[in-house]
Amino acid sequence: MIPYILYTALILSACFAFYKLLLQKETFFHLNRYILLSCMVLAFILPLVPVPQQLSFRKIDAEKNITLVKAPVENLTSTAVKEPTVQPTLTEQTKQVINVDVLLKCLVYLYWFGVVIFGLNFLMQAVILLFRANSKSVIQDGKFRIVEITGDKAPCSFGNNIFINPEKYEWETYSQILLHEKIHIEQKHTIDLLLAEIVLIFQWFNPFAWQWRKALETNLEFLTDDQMLQQDNVEKESYQFSLLQVAAPQFPLSLTTNYNQSLLKKRIIMMNSKKSNVHTTWKYFFLVPLMVLFACLFNQPAAQSQTLNSKGEAQKETAIQNGMKTDGNWFATIKGNSIEINFKSDENNSSSTFQLSEISNLPRDKQGEFTLTREAGTMYFTGKFEGDRGMGTYKFTANKDYSTAMRKEGVELANDNDLLVFFMINVKVSYVQMLKKNGYTDLDKDQVIPLAALDVNEAYITSIKKAIPEIDLDNLVPFKSLGIDKAFIEEIRSSGYKDVSPGNIIALKSQGIDAKYISDFRSAKNNNDSNDKEVSSNNNDNDNSDDDIIAFKALNIDKAYVDSFKKLGYKNISNSDLIGMKSLNVTPEYVKSFQNAGFQNIEAENLIALKSQDITPDLVKEYKSLGFEDLNLEDIVGAKATGTTPSYIKSMKAKGHNFKSLDRYVALKALANN
Incomplete structure (x- = not known):
């Protein structure tokens, strides 16, 4: 919901900028009216319209383009990507994620609170206007209802009601006011203002929406003034003088069309402006490519249903x-x-x-x-x-x-x-x-x-059964749609993947894993130089490399990635550590930054812990500058995980807590959190 509202706000803001720059000074008031109304409606409709894939700048995942007519593959879950082992300590990153979630929820509640408030305000204004229209003295003038009001309020109209204090004005001014408001009613300007108010209910946070309503109201006044001056019995000087006489300190409700004194200067300037040349209408056509651009940039591309043939x-x-x-x-x-x-x-x-x-x-x-x-x-x-x-x-x-x-x-x-x-x-x-x-x-x-x-025919079923005798009927559908044949299964097995299940095969094929990739995977893992020092954790965790191939492919862990760490002395990194390092974006450059700072023998699992807490050599130096004895990286990871940052320690020192051990500050922080 929130992305949709923000997208709507973006379109409305861009349209306002377009109107302000190119159209505001044009005297095509009727055309401007329809442009303003159309843009308001399009701002809410356009985000819902899918665009053809070839026109969209957004990319959709390849798997969304593949339609498996019916493929309930329960076994696929067994090949899911392994998550790196994470200690139960609540990290700073976790706290940040939680804080972001809480903030987003608060923003959602705040948005709907604003919608409710502005919605109630809208209803209250409508009720007040209807009450006034039916409780005051009324003169029926054809389809127009002239509602007589008292006090120093400016004349206005709502629906077919004209609110005016007849005692304030001379007859000529009074007649011009009535004619002005009748034009508003004849052209149904109340509908424009109601739509603008509804837009404000859902776009109350958007300053451009408020400016949009003001621009719409201004154009309606320009349009009405233009219609007034086309009347045979209205002179420009007399009409402009009447506008000055109508000036009043109290203004009507925003749902009404009125003799808007705040726009008086602009209206008089516009009435005396030169009419726009018809050749300037080219500006309006630029709105179409603007809308198309927004749709191509942000709209969801229409999915094109596809299947895969046997190849x-x-x-x-x-x-x-x-x-x-x-x-x-x-x-x-x-x-x-x-x-x-x-x-x-x-x-x-x-x-x-x-x-x-x-x-x-x-x-x-x-x-x-x-x-x-x-x-x-x-x-x-x-x-x-x-x-x-x-x-x-x-x-x-x-x-x-x-x-x-x-x-x-x-x-x-x-x-x-x-x-x-x-x-x-x-x-x-x-x-x-x-x-x-x-x-x-x-x-x-x-x-x-x-x-x-x-077209899962008998020849296909027979060939698959030679490789997997007990192939399930439901697995034949994804097999066929992904182009899995007997040759592919045999290639996977010949590469060393002996006990492969149908679910594994589907996962391998969908990830684009073939026999060559598996061979490269094993080569990268097993081609170790026995003369080099093994700095990382020993491979004693009984890694089943077959189960990790899919995770490696999904995370794009290739031979080049493994070799880049071998060059730094990490000759036997376990699969789980590699997955954890890649998922946290532990790069060779990150390792080199610690090596250059004097930390030569950091184990792989400690690299993961350091990266998970976003610890850098500069942060380590900052901890060491506080004077702690025998400080190691594990201590720093624990301190950062509990929120015991250098700034926190400095604040505690300023309060008189001078400890020689970092653990004392960690304990102090833990007590403060509890």
Whole structure:
């Protein structure tokens, strides 16, 4: 919600800057009115509109582009990226994260508190105006209601009500005021102000929203003044003089259109300004690319549904929606030996490609009928083709014998819509029988649909079963969609990954891990020089490197990263330490900074602890400058984790707490926290 509100505020602010720089001084008041109203509405609508991926500057994750029709892979969780071991101590970074979360929650509550306050203010103003309109003395002047008020209040209008004190003005001035307010009412300016007030309810924190409302009100006054001067019985000098006479110390409510004295100088200047030349209207067209730019920069790109063929190449997925009706309209394009048909019914839209050989008697250049028959039923088309394009209506008739045959095989198709889906995918009874022959006896329609759509055929199942005899039916869908074949599985195993499970294979393939990457991984881990001193922690934690390959790939831990630490003397870093170092961004440069400061033998696990507390050599020097004896890095990590910073220690020393041991200050800080 908050990003949406901020995006709306950004659009509104940019539009205000555009209006202020280019349009404010133009005398196209009607056009300015619609620009101001349109921008207010667009500011709230534009963030919700997805843009095509090719136009969007935002990137979406590759996995969002891959549609697995049905792939419940529970085993995938076993290959999740390992988190670095973190001590239970509450770190400064953790505190900062918590503080940020608390701050964000406070901001959300503050925002909604403001919305409630300004919403109540809006309702209160509306109630007061309606009360005044119905409780005061009223003169009915056609569709206008002239409400007589008392006191030194400026005249104004709301809806079809004109609020005015008739005793204050001479007849000529009084008549001009009424005519002015009637123009406001005729042109429904109250709607503009109500919309602006609603915008302020949700954008109360945005100073540009307040300026926007002011600009909108100013333009309405310019527009009304312009309409007044076009009246035959109104002279410019007389009208401007009446504006001066209306000056009053009390101003009406913000929901009303009024004789706004605060804009008096601007209105008189605008009335005497030269009319804008029509050639300056080019400025208005720059608003369109501005809005397009905002959409391309910030809007969510529209997802393009894709699947992967057996070679791992992306291809468009046949759009088959459960909501597709059995009758509707069709639009088709012939492409070579195939025909792409788009089916439309009510709000549903789906498409599929068929071979021309499946269709009989295409009506060329004249109205006619043709059919497409499959085991699940027959699609009857009425219409005609002109060249390679055609259109018309369609109706699907289900094959009841097919439904009965499927029921015998254990697949229940409840209605014609189910049969239509099986028709579009072209699921044959023999396909279900093949699945059962290969050991998949407990089938339902939701399992058959993705298997058939991805063309998981008998040859593919047989080849996979040679590598994994007990392959689960649900794993065949992600296997096929990711292009996993018997050769890939054997390559993984030949690289040393012997006991790989289907879930592991899916995770490896989805991460782009192949046999070469695994070989490089093992080479980087095992190619140690026995003559070099092992500075890091010994590899005694029984690391199962096979389980860490996916984590390494996800964190982009490659041979170059491992070798960069070998050059610094770290020849046998454990997998868990490497994962922890990479996740915390422990770089060779970070290690060198400590080595240059005289710390030569820092173990890998201590590097992780130092980085987790954001400890640098300069901070270590600052601790040492406080005069502690026998200070080591572990002491500094513990002190920083508890918030015992050099500044805290200095403040305690200033209060008379002079300890020789850092532990005493840590204990003092712990007591203060409790």
